[in-house]
Amino acid sequence: MTADAIAEPARAAADAAKPAVGRGFFRSLAGRLLALTMAFVLIAEVLIFIPSLAGFYITWLRDRVDTAQIAALAVEASPSGLHDSLEHELLANAEVKRVTLLRDETRLLELARGKAPLPEPTHDIDLRTMTMGAAIGGALDALFADDDMIFRVTATPRLGSGERIQILFADAPLKRDLRRYARDVIIVSLALSLLTASFVYAALVIAVVRPIRGLTLRIERFRANPQASTPPDVEAGRVDEIGRAQTALAAMEQQVRASLRQRERLAALGGAVARIAHDLRAGLATAQLLTERLAASADPSVRQIAPRLEKAIERSGKLAQAALRYGKADETPPALEPLDVVATLREAAEDALAPFPSIEWRAPEGPPVVALADHEQMHRVFANLLRNAAQALLAQTDRAAPGSIAATVSAVGPYVLVRIVDDGPGVPEKVRTTLFEPFSSTKRNEGAGLGLAIARELAQAQGGDVALVQTGPEGTAFEVRLNAAPAA
Numbered sequence: 001m002t003a004d005a006i007a008e009p010a011r012a013a014a015d016a017a018k019p020a021v022g023r024g025f026f027r028s029l030a031g032r033l034l035a036l037t038m039a040f041v042l043i044a045e046v047l048i049f050i051p052s053l054a055g056f057y058i059t060w061l062r063d064r065v066d067t068a069q070i071a072a073l074a075v076e077a078s079p080s081g082l083h084d085s086l087e088h089e090l091l092a093n094a095e096v097k098r099v100t101l102l103r104d105e106t107r108l109l110e111l112a113r114g115k116a117p118l119p120e121p122t123h124d125i126d127l128r129t130m131t132m133g134a135a136i137g138g139a140l141d142a143l144f145a146d147d148d149m150i151f152r153v154t155a156t157p158r159l160g161s162g163e164r165i166q167i168l169f170a171d172a173p174l175k176r177d178l179r180r181y182a183r184d185v186i187i188v189s190l191a192l193s194l195l196t197a198s199f200v201y202a203a204l205v206i207a208v209v210r211p212i213r214g215l216t217l218r219i220e221r222f223r224a225n226p227q228a229s230t231p232p233d234v235e236a237g238r239v240d241e242i243g244r245a246q247t248a249l250a251a252m253e254q255q256v257r258a259s260l261r262q263r264e265r266l267a268a269l270g271g272a273v274a275r276i277a278h279d280l281r282a283g284l285a286t287a288q289l290l291t292e293r294l295a296a297s298a299d300p301s302v303r304q305i306a307p308r309l310e311k312a313i314e315r316s317g318k319l320a321q322a323a324l325r326y327g328k329a330d331e332t333p334p335a336l337e338p339l340d341v342v343a344t345l346r347e348a349a350e351d352a353l354a355p356f357p358s359i360e361w362r363a364p365e366g367p368p369v370v371a372l373a374d375h376e377q378m379h380r381v382f383a384n385l386l387r388n389a390a391q392a393l394l395a396q397t398d399r400a401a402p403g404s405i406a407a408t409v410s411a412v413g414p415y416v417l418v419r420i421v422d423d424g425p426g427v428p429e430k431v432r433t434t435l436f437e438p439f440s441s442t443k444r445n446e447g448a449g450l451g452l453a454i455a456r457e458l459a460q461a462q463g464g465d466v467a468l469v470q471t472g473p474e475g476t477a478f479e480v481r482l483n484a485a486p487a488a
Contacts, residue, residue, distance in 0.1 A: 033204050037197040045189035049182075050136055056181050057139035060174060061127060065155045067094035068167045072101055098168040101157065121152035121168060128156055142171060143178045211242045215249060226256055262437075312351060334374035334462045338485040341369045341378070341416055342409050348382035353405070356390040360404035364418075369409045371416040371482035377458045378482075381466065382418070384451040385478050389422040392476070396425055411484055418480040419469070426471040435468060455480075 071090035091099065091112075098112045112118060125138065142149070149171040157165040221228070346363050353361050386405060393403035405422045427435060436456045456466040463483045470477040 033209065034197060034201045037200045037204075038193050041193035041196045042189065045185075045193060049185050049189065050140075051132065052185065053139045053143070053178070053182060054132060054135035057142070057174075057178065058127070058130065058135050060177055061125065061153050062155070064094060064096060064169065065127070065153060065165060065167055066158065068096045068099040069101075069157050069165055070094075072099045072165075094167075095173040096167045096169040098166075100166045102164040102166065118168060119150050121150045123149055123151050125151060125153045126155075127153060139178060142174050143182065145171070145175075148172075208242070211246070215242075215245060218249065222253055222256075226253075227260055334377050334458070336372050336374060336462060338370050339373045339375055339378060341371050341373075341418060341482065342366070343368065344375060344378050345382050345407055345409065345418065348379045349386055349407075351379075352383040352386040353390055356394065356402075358402040359390050359393055360402075362404065362406035364407045364409045366409070369411050369416055370485040372485045373462050373464070373482050374458075377462065381455045381458050381480060382420075384455040385420050385466070385480070388451050389420060389424065389476070389478075392424040393422055414484055415464075416482045416484050418482070419477055420480075421470075421475060421477040423475040426473055426476050427468065432468065432471070436466070 068091070071094055091097065097118055123138075130138075150168065151171060151174070152166060152168050154164055154166050156163070342364050349361055349363060353359060389405050393405070396403070403423050405420065407418065407420045409416065409418050411417075436452050452466070459466045459480055459482070464481045466478060466480050468476070469479045
């Protein structure tokens, strides 16, 4: 692999950690919030504008009716009538072409501009029965229509002057005033949307965008260099989603850094074991040759001990190689076969508890209980659990007797349950959650913290498990669950 290929991931991570400057304001979270705020305000203004335009339309028509009625009342109040020019001026001021007062379908009064015949109306509007929907349709029709329209509006006159009043007018004044009103409303709406969007944008930037930007930059820096320790960026007293995200990010960074350090320690462990494995196996091979010679001794007691010693040396060699495989996460697959759990547990206790003669051991009683498991791996599981229990008992300095360890084996349905109980001080609460993780030792000054991790890994590889089922001042109990062997 070339140097450029090695440096490429680092350069990519560094580029990802750079702030998004020069990538376009409206591609950032702040720009999108500003654009969305303006869009929502404009949508709200449009939803308000259409009913307000319909209201202006109705008011405009009502004002024209009232102005035309005043002109008609002036003519009606004059005994000799008004001059034609004055009538024309009154109707011109009202911007209508004709005014008609009716009662019982009888025309009481009619005023018209000029003597020429008036055009026929193209739109009839009845203000007495007009709904908001009809008003909206009429206002939009009058606002956007290009052709000339003649409106005839019917309404109830004020002050009891007849039963109905009708006016006739062209669409030009109505279209002019509607467009002027729409223009003014649009200008005011744009100004309000800009002002509202600015306030909302400033509030969102301070309360949301800035903390999220800080979280983003922190995540990018952590991605570029996860092992660099930085102080947690958590706002004091903030309990909303952003505060929870800041707290969760700080906790995640600590956990990832701890995992990375643990991986480094595991790698160092694998390297250390690899360096000593060769010499250790060579020494064990020599010890095994000497043990074979002891087996040929004439002393009966030596001949009796020699096979056990030879077997212990052979198992120690396998354990050294297994530790190397554990550091590489490459454990040998289990060879599952019917296994007498009681006999295997007794055999493991002889090896694991041999250095602890002062501890009382109560072996399981009863007939054989057969599980489907690997003999060598289960020997290691039981030996690790028993050795941990013995070391915990000897760590107590405030008790007269060293303590005791007992075990029970039982078949429960499709499982075989092995419970190993000691009367020690219990597992400290601070390490219970990480008890089965590598290097999580319950002992202060000794032990690498691998025994329980290895035991659980081996049991799970065989379809079982190891769990802490009870702990406290009265003692600790671990339970090993295995699959029962099928009946012959």
